[in-house]
Amino acid sequence: MDFDHDARTRELLGPLEAFMDEHIYPNEDRFFAESMELGPWAVWPVVEELKPLARAAGLWNLFLPDATHGAGLTNVQYAPLCEVMGRSHLAPEVFNCNAPDTGNMEVLARYGTPEQQQRWLTPLLDGEIRSAFAMTEPAVASSDATNIECSIRRDGDEYVIDGHKWYTTNATHPRCEIFIVMGKSDPDNPDRYRQQSMILVPRDTTGVEVLRPIPVFNFHGMPDRASEVRFTEVRVPAGNMLLGEGRGFEIAQGRLGPGRIHHCMRLIGLAERALEMMCRRTQSRVAFGRPIAEQGVTLERVAEARIAIDQCRLLTLKAAHMMDTVGAKEARREIAMIKIAAPNMACQVVDWAMQAFGGAGVNNDYGLAAMYATARLLRLADGPDEVHRNQLGKLEMRRHASAGPLEPRSTYVATWPTAPTVPAHG
Numbered sequence: 001m002d003f004d005h006d007a008r009t010r011e012l013l014g015p016l017e018a019f020m021d022e023h024i025y026p027n028e029d030r031f032f033a034e035s036m037e038l039g040p041w042a043v044w045p046v047v048e049e050l051k052p053l054a055r056a057a058g059l060w061n062l063f064l065p066d067a068t069h070g071a072g073l074t075n076v077q078y079a080p081l082c083e084v085m086g087r088s089h090l091a092p093e094v095f096n097c098n099a100p101d102t103g104n105m106e107v108l109a110r111y112g113t114p115e116q117q118q119r120w121l122t123p124l125l126d127g128e129i130r131s132a133f134a135m136t137e138p139a140v141a142s143s144d145a146t147n148i149e150c151s152i153r154r155d156g157d158e159y160v161i162d163g164h165k166w167y168t169t170n171a172t173h174p175r176c177e178i179f180i181v182m183g184k185s186d187p188d189n190p191d192r193y194r195q196q197s198m199i200l201v202p203r204d205t206t207g208v209e210v211l212r213p214i215p216v217f218n219f220h221g222m223p224d225r226a227s228e229v230r231f232t233e234v235r236v237p238a239g240n241m242l243l244g245e246g247r248g249f250e251i252a253q254g255r256l257g258p259g260r261i262h263h264c265m266r267l268i269g270l271a272e273r274a275l276e277m278m279c280r281r282t283q284s285r286v287a288f289g290r291p292i293a294e295q296g297v298t299l300e301r302v303a304e305a306r307i308a309i310d311q312c313r314l315l316t317l318k319a320a321h322m323m324d325t326v327g328a329k330e331a332r333r334e335i336a337m338i339k340i341a342a343p344n345m346a347c348q349v350v351d352w353a354m355q356a357f358g359g360a361g362v363n364n365d366y367g368l369a370a371m372y373a374t375a376r377l378l379r380l381a382d383g384p385d386e387v388h389r390n391q392l393g394k395l396e397m398r399r400h401a402s403a404g405p406l407e408p409r410s411t412y413v414a415t416w417p418t419a420p421t422v423p424a425h426g
């Protein structure tokens with residue numbers, strides 16, 4: 001296995017890092033202030049100002065492996081670039097590489113009709129509009145997507161959608177113009193995985209109400225524009241159905257594989273930055289007569305963080321390599337592994353960094369609180385840890401199921417000399 005970046009990645013990595021230095025890091029304070037002061041219902045001007053610069057620099061839509069619409073990079077080529085973007089909350093959207101738009105663009109590129117692509121994919125690829133993915137519902141345990149209750153009912157040339165969703169990221173964005181909604185079109189189908197469909201719902205359709213933004217650890221908008229949305233008798237043309245009735249699960253699988261690994265790539269960048277910050281801070285602060293960096297506990301945590309980040313990076317690259325070579329379905333074990341490992345690793349590393357910063361670790365002056373919120377939410381979003389562990393455990397069991405019960409390796413019994421008689425006490 002070749003661990004070097006290839007020529008295409010190297011060609012993009014230099015300009016990307018230069019862009020981060022020139023435009024992203026110096027604007028992080030402004031981004032944070034705008035997200036706090038303008039709030040989740042607003043466009044944040046700094047993002048819009050930087051997008052054209054990123055596009056002009058050729059750092060645009062790097063996530064999309066489809067060369068017709070995107071940069072045509074493989075997952076392995078994209079991984080180090082996505083990692084760099086993950087170092088800052090501001091970066092992903094500036095490069096048009098932010099969730100959930102990336103996943104929605106992949107769905108439209110893969111399953112959309114030419115008309116759907118022209119209407120929604122082109123402006124998304126141009127960064128002119130935003131999109132949302134509405135699957136999760138407050139009323140049911142949505143980590144099991146077969147529970148989803150939103151109804152999608154055919155009525156002549158239209159579908160009628162009724163449902164209540166939440167954690168619909170992006171819905172409060174003023175430029176969010178399109179929702180991909182998952183619901184049940186055939187609730188009585190005996191195959192629980194053929195009951196669901198996905199349908200395109202323009203946000204300005206009558207009956208779509210964005211009820212409220214939902215904070216993450218009381219951050220609104222950044223790191224996530226989660227929202228609650230109600231769909232009441234929403235009517236859309238029958239042509240808005242994606243791929244066909246009953247194909248919702250199939251699309252979800254296609255969408256979530258790449259989406260999950262992108263989160264992991266970004267988390268590695270986030271953790272890497274937290275570790276750098278921890279090293280720099282502890283070298284410059286003295287407590288009880290020596291730099292905090294020289295305390296055994298600091299060195300121990302720095303070493304553990306280094307190991308954990310590198311382990312996750314290697315596992316992410318392995319998953320990326322498998323997705324490129326044998327496809328997301330065959331790579332589902334690796335994707336599950338990394339989707340569990342990376343957010344937990346990032347939570348731990350950021351937590352150590354927060355501890356090393358003392359009070360400054362929790363007030364967000366250094367961005368650590370928002371970093372923690374990001375890492376922690378990703379133990380839930382795109383499937384909670386436990387669900388991935390369950391799937392991973394089952395896949396592992398299946399690998400060994402046909403081998404049958406395990407026989408004892410040996411029935412050998414050692415023959416010792418007769419035990420001496422132990423005199424009784426007392």
Ligand SMILES: Cc1cc2nc3c(=O)[nH]c(=O)nc-3n(C[C@H](O)[C@H](O)[C@H](O)COP(=O)(O)OP(=O)(O)OC[C@H]3O[C@@H](n4cnc5c(N)ncnc54)[C@H](O)[C@@H]3O)c2cc1C
Pocket residue numbers: 100132133134135136137140141142143144166167168169170216224226377380381382383384386387390
């Ligand atoms: C910030 C944020 C953004 C999000 N963005 C989106 C979005 O854009 N679109 C969208 O549709 N959804 C989004 N989500 C929702 C997310 O995908 C769901 O929260 C997640 O799938 C869990 O569903 P739930 O909240 O209904 O939890 P539940 O299904 O009620 O599960 C609760 C808990 O039960 C436990 N559990 C569940 N199943 C098992 C199991 N098999 N074994 C052991 N324990 C289990 C887990 O600990 C789990 O966390 C987002 C979530 C967050 C936090």
